[in-house]
Amino acid sequence: MTLHPQLAALLQKGPVLTDGAWGTELQKRGLAPGQPPEAWNLTHPDEVLAVGRAYVEAGSRVLLTNTFGANRIRLAEAGLADQVQILNRRGVELSRQAAGAGLAVFASIGPTGKLLVAGEVTPEQVRSAFEEQAAALAEAGADGLVVETMTSLEEARLALSAAKSTGLPVVVCMVFDSGRARDRTLMGETPETVARALEAAGADVLGANCGQGIEGFVDLCRRFRAVTSLPLWMKPNAGLPEWVDGRPCYTTAPEAFATHALELRAAGADFLGGCCGTNPEFIRALGRALGLS
C-alpha cells in the first residue's frame, strides 16, 4: 500500500510533532465541567483559537481540531444534535486560522460514548453519525481526519469507513488501558489485532492515544511496528492524575514526558504528541528532545 502523498510530504523530514490536549486547555480558560468543549467553537471562538495558536507556537506541525465529541450521538446528550454541521465546520476553520499556511489541520473524530456490544446504539446509527461528521469536516477543508480514543475495534472500523469515504488520509488510534499489562482495548483487543484489522480496513496511519502515560506507549508502539509498515501515531497522557491540594491533576512534567520521546521514536513512532493533561509545554519539550526545534 502506498503512502498517501500528503503524509509522505509531512514525514519527509523525519518525525512530526502533533498537538496536546484541547479539553483540559479549554477548561483552564473557563469551560465548565460537563459542558461540551465543541460548543465553544461558536460561543468562545477566541479561546479555541488561542489553544490552537499556542500549539502552533510550541512547534506542532499537525494541528487537530476542537471537534472530538461533535458527532450526533454525543452532541444529543447535551441537546446540541442540531449543531453537528456548524460545530464541525467552525472547528476546522478555527484550527486552520491558528495553523496558517503550511501546517496541516487534521480533524478529530472521537467515539460516540455508547457501547455497541451492549446494544446501546446500532452499527447503523454509529455509521451514520460518523459519516455526517466526517463529511462536515471534509467540506470545511480539513487536510486529514483522526479517528481517536476508540475503545472498540468495531466502532473504530465504522468511523474509519466513514472517514475514508471523504478521500482524505485517515489516522486511527485506540486506547490501550485494559488487561494486566494495560496492553488491551476495553474490548480486549491487542495492538497486533488492531493494527492488522485497521490496516486491512484502509487506515493510512495507526496508533494509540490516551489511557496511560508515555512509559507504557513504548512497548505498544514496538508491537504495532512489528506488524505494520504504516506510519504510527502516538499521543500518551501526562501520566495518570494524582490528588494535589484538594484537586486532581496530572503530575508528569513536560521534561519528564519528553525523556521518553527518543525511545518512542526508536520504537517506530512517526507522529508524536500528547493526550489528557498535556499542554503546549509538552509539545515544546518533545520538539527539543527529538531535535526538531
Add this chain to the structure above:
Amino acid sequence: MENLDRLRDAILNGDADAARTLTEQALAAGVDPMRLVNEYMIPAMAETGRRFECNEFFVPELLIAARAMKAALSLVRPLLAASGIPPVARVVLGTVRGDLHDIGKNLVGAMLEGNGFEVIDLGVNVPPERFVETAREKGARIVAMSALLTTTMPAMRTTIELLEASGLRPAVKVLVGGAPVTQRFATEIGADGYNDNAVGAVAEARRVLAA
C-alpha cells in the same frame, strides 16, 4: 443433575436463551431456587470474574454473561422474594454532576445486577442531592459514583459530604470509580471502596457490606 451444569455453562458463555430455558426446566422439576443461585449461577459469575482477572475475558464476554445471569435471575428472584430472601443489596448508581460519560457506569451496573444486586441507575450528570435523596427513599446500602473527568471528580467528595450531613453515613457505603479515579483519591475523599474495573467493583461492593 447434569442439566444444571449446563446452566452454569450457559451463563458463562453468555447464552441468555439457554440460561432462561434451563432455569425454567430446573424450577419446574422442583429444584430449590436458592440452590440454583448458590451452586450454579453465582459460581458461573465468579468464574467470569476469574477469567477477566486472567485476561481470558474482557468487556464483551462479561456483558453477555451478565445478561444471561440477569435473565436466569429474573425467573428466580420472585420465588426468593416470596420466601423472604431479599436481593444482595440495593445500590444507587450514577455518573456525577457535570459528567456525561456512562460506559463505565453501565458496565458496573450490569456486573452488579448479574451478581444479584438491585441497581437503581440514576444516569449521568447526577447532582449530589439526587444521590442522597434516592439512597434515603429506597433504603440503599451503597451509593456508587462514576466520573471520567478530573474536573468532575470533586463532585464525588461533595456527594460524600452531603451523605454525611444527611446522617446516612456510615450506614450507606460509598464506592467510586472511573478512568482518572485512584485508590489514593478514594481514600482522601472518604469513600469506602474503589476499583479500576467492573469485576473489582462487585468484589468491593461485597467487601464494604461485610465490613
